[in-house]
Amino acid sequence: xxxxIPTLNTTVWAAIAVAVVFVGVFLFWIFRGTSITVVNExxxxxxxxxxxxxxxxxxxxPIAIMLASDPEARPLSGISQADMVFxxxxxPNGITRIMAVYQCSDPQxxxxxxxARQDFIPLAQGVDAIFAHWGGEHDALAELDARVVDNxxxxxxxGSTFYRKQGIPxxxxxxxxxxxxxxxxxxxxxxxxTSLPAYTHITGKVERNLGTIADSATVPWLQGxxxxxxxxxxxxxxLRWRGGTPEIDTTNREQARASVVIIMKTASSFLRDxxxxxxxxxxxxxTIWQGGRSISALWKKPTATAMLAFTDSQGKAIPLEPGxxxxxxxxxxxxxxx
Numbered sequence: 044x045x046x047x048i049p050t051l052n053t054t055v056w057a058a059i060a061v062a063v064v065f066v067g068v069f070l071f072w073i074f075r076g077t078s079i080t081v082v083n084e085x086x087x088x089x090x091x092x093x094x095x096x097x098x099x100x101x102x103x104x105p106i107a108i109m110l111a112s113d114p115e116a117r118p119l120s121g122i123s124q125a126d127m128v129f130x131x132x133x134x135p136n137g138i139t140r141i142m143a144v145y146q147c148s149d150p151q152x153x154x155x156x157x158x159a160r161q162d163f164i165p166l167a168q169g170v171d172a173i174f175a176h177w178g179g180e181h182d183a184l185a186e187l188d189a190r191v192v193d194n195x196x197x198x199x200x201x202g203s204t205f206y207r208k209q210g211i212p213x214x215x216x217x218x219x220x221x222x223x224x225x226x227x228x229x230x231x232x233x234x235x236x237t238s239l240p241a242y243t244h245i246t247g248k249v250e251r252n253l254g255t256i257a258d259s260a261t262v263p264w265l266q267g268x269x270x271x272x273x274x275x276x277x278x279x280x281x282l283r284w285r286g287g288t289p290e291i292d293t294t295n296r297e298q299a300r301a302s303v304v305i306i307m308k309t310a311s312s313f314l315r316d317x318x319x320x321x322x323x324x325x326x327x328x329x330t331i332w333q334g335g336r337s338i339s340a341l342w343k344k345p346t347a348t349a350m351l352a353f354t355d356s357q358g359k360a361i362p363l364e365p366g367x368x369x370x371x372x373x374x375x376x377x378x379x380x381x
Contacts, residue, residue: 091147092237093126093170094302095244095365098147104237105146106224107172109179111157112139114267114286116215121150123292123299127170130270131372133160134317135379137265144170145221151294154218156197156205159183162321165347168192171237173228177205177217180318191347193233195224203227240350245362249334257337260304260330262371270371272304274335280366281332302366304332305353307342311374321374329353333364 089101105126110119112130122128125143133140142163143153159179164186167174177197179187187194197205197217204227207216229235258274260281272281283290283299290299307329309322324344331338331353340361344351351370353361 090241090244091126092239092241093144093146094367095242095363096147100147102236102238103146104233104235105144105170105172105239106221106228107142107144107163107167107170107174108153108219108224109157109159109163109174109176110141110143110153111155111215112141112268112285113215115212116155116157117285118291118293119155120218120293121145121153122290123295123297124148124150125367127368127370128301129163129166129370129372131162131321131323132264132268132311132374132376133162133319133321135313135319135376136317137268137376139264139268142166144172149221150292152218152220154208155211155215156217156219157214159187159194160318161186162323164192165323165344166351168348169344169350171239173224173233175219175224177214182314193228193231195227195231200227242368243360243362244365245334249336255336255338257332258335260306260332260337260371262306262373264373265376272301272332272369274332275300276335279334279364281369283369300367301369302333302364303368305340305342305368305370306330306332306373307370309372309374311377313377313380319377321372323372324349331361331363 088097090096091098091101110122122143126146126148127144129142130139132138140157140160156175156177159176161180161183164174164183174192174194176194195204204223205217205219208218260272262270264270267286269286271284273284274281278300280300280302281304283301292299308327311319311321314320324347326341326343329340329342331340338361340353340355342351342353355361
């Protein structure tokens with residue numbers, strides 16, 4: 044039996060055929076998309092209403108703690124272990140502040156703890172949190188003293204629930220722990236459990252195509268407050284950078300990350316001195332980054348106590364990737380008036 048040896052012409056034609064198939068597949072991928080997705084396994088046990096992850100304290104009331112954003116206060120403690128985080132400008136020149144919400148985790152230490160701002164109060168109310176802070180702006184303290192939300196103020200409990208650390212300049216040296224805050228909350232008679240409604244979370248496969256690929260989310264805030272979240276496919280999360288450097292947590296030396304990054308657009312107005320008022324109730328547009336893709340959304344919070352919701356144009360809740368949620372509230376800075 045004779046073996047047929049391919050000629051040069053047949054080899055060339057075979058190569059061309061393979062190339063044509065490759066190009067066809069590539070064009071199909073371009074125009075029809077591809078499913079580069081993460082399969083979320085069904086977790087067991089009670090789930091956090093915020094993160095959608097297994098949580099032994101799923102019915103425990105969250106603690107919301109005001110934290111500094113100032114470069115002098117970095118790196119922060121406990122920031123990588125929050126279940127949900129809110130961040131927004133609080134001054135006319137663009138200085139931001141952070142409110143970290145804890146329900147499931149228990150960081151070794153949390154700080155630097157800073158003063159309350161009025162626009163964070165409805166966000167704490169919306170997640171049924173006990174609000175921890177170190178003093179606050181005049182209007183914020185008036186609301187907190189009127190008990191619009193259960194709160195623990197370091198001005199009243201410095202040296203017990205809150206403490207200052209040596210070697211860190213004031214006012215950035217204030218710290219606390221969750222056990223200390225919960226102990227104080229119990230002494231104040233605050234409710235310890237919650238029936239907070241849960242966010243809708245993704246299960247199963249989620250498609251990622253060229254039209255939705257988004258590997259980074261940025262907010263160009265001023266004063267070294269600029270933020271970037273970069274997608275890490277291996278962990279299906281966005282790593283946080285601030286002022287061009289990684290946001291490292293001093294308690295575990297890990298870079299802060301979020302499974303869901305939401306940038307919601309809103310308005311602001313000049314209040315007085317170094318204070319602005321940012322709108323955190325009502326409605327507006329937002330963009331959600333998760334799973335390496337971006338989604339146009341709407342945000343809605345009709346009342347101070349309502350949970351902040353994210354929906355599509357038809358008003359249907361957008362399912363979120365299980366994990367930490369970081370909400371960046373972006374607004375044009377108002378003009379200073381006299």
